[in-house]
Amino acid sequence: MTDLTNLRVAVLATDGFEETELTEPMRALRDAKAQVDVISNKPGQIQAFRHHDKSITVNVDRSLDQVQPNEYDAVLLPGGALNTDTLRAEPQVKSFLQQMQQAGKPFAVICHAPWLLVSADLVKGRTLTSYYTIQDDIRNAGGNWIDRDVIVDRNWVTSRQPDDIPAFNQEMLNLFAQMAPAASGSRSAVKR
Template sequence: MSQRIMILATNGFEQSELEEPKSRLEKAGYETVVVSPEDGQIRGFSDGEWGDPVDVDLTLDEATTDTFDALVLPGGQINPDILRMNDKAVKLVRDFATENKPIAAICHAPWMLIEAGLVDGKTVTSWPSVRTDLKNAGGNVVDQEAAVDGNLITSRNPDDIPAFTAELVKQLEAQLANEKSLEDA
């Protein structure tokens, strides 16, 4: 069975920050599942305009961490701002952290990490306007393509998607190797 990655988003996600990691992960052999508070479809945002709709595979009410190996949080200003006000979404992010599963947040999505109480003492990055929030939450903020600290992977913007996705794949491969070595023991 291939590893499953949850992509948690709602209307107003940055189009490229959902679609490109999703495509890259699927091409690498991973199963991706779009989870949202809404069912049906959600619409992205791209270049200051509403973007294309994306099908929702599972609603937030139906989602748990049990059958997932990692979490991707796309950015966009609207998407994480709405999600961080949703207690179930915040709890889900916290649950992934508690289970030490990889959490990859790009652009404005580290707001979700702040809301879930996961930033204090961690090295992180984000879109420039979110960096003060990360510092105020106790994060060590850096300006680089991908910051990795434990199970947290953060990136700044759509230009960082290749590095962002590569770091997530590294963590998924390590997770799989660790599970295999435990089975073989």
Template sequence: MTQRVMILATDGFEQVELTGPKKRLEDAGFETVVVSPKEGEIKGWDQTDWGDSVKVDRKLSDVSAGEFDALVLPGGQINPDKLRLEDKAVTIVREFCSSGKPVAAICHGPWLLVEADAVRGKTVTSWPSIRTDLRNAGGNVVDQEVATDGNLITSRKPDDVPAFSDALIAALKQAKVGEPA
């Protein structure tokens, strides 16, 4: 059975931090499902202005962590700031983190990990402006392309998308190997 990856996002996601991992995951044979609090489409942010829209596959209110094998949290300043105000989004992140399934957050995406109280004692990285938030939430913050600690995979910025995606793909392949036959 094909592994399914939830990409949790809303308007204001950093364009390449959603589309880059989505494409790499699909090219590697994984199914991606864009989940958002709203139906229809969500609009990306492309560096300094609004970017392209992405189709929403499922509404946040209609999904559960148990339906998916991993979670991707794209960054962009607007996207995670909006999502951390959504109780269901925070609950989903918390459920993924406690399940042991891979959770991959890039750039400002780790703000959702902070909101879900999932960074305490974990080694993480992020966009520089939220590193204090991660430290204050009990995280061990590093400045590197990818930080993997248990099921958490974090990266800093758009330039890290290839390494970020590769780390998630490796974690999914490892999880598949560990499944009973």
């Protein structure tokens, strides 16, 4: 089993996230002993959806104004059209992702969440997948979109939809383990 004891993961989400795209990867990370924080644009709880229907709520650990990218070793971006469309308009989210990318930290991104990468101007020259409805956005941003259950491109793992979560989780754990911080717990750099 993968051991991510020294890994601290930022999960960026808000109301409208796709339930299983947050809960299942988060469970896999916690089972691997990673520390996982749900970070949102608001405190309290955020509303999950199962496609078009409201489902559970999830507690927010920290709000965007309480965090710095250098506190985290990796980022998980669950999908959900409402979630992603709201977060992509947040300057703090774009800045957070840009700083994580500049530091070479690993990203796990599923479904509609690549919209965040498009809005943060990070997609040009990258190969990724997503929910099929946003393939034009990715291509228009200079990305190479491929219809596959999971794609790993350098420090990114991307996936299309909830059906792909088993493959997504496995590749996420592999990528995060490869890029995990040294035993010293340094948050300023990760292995490349």
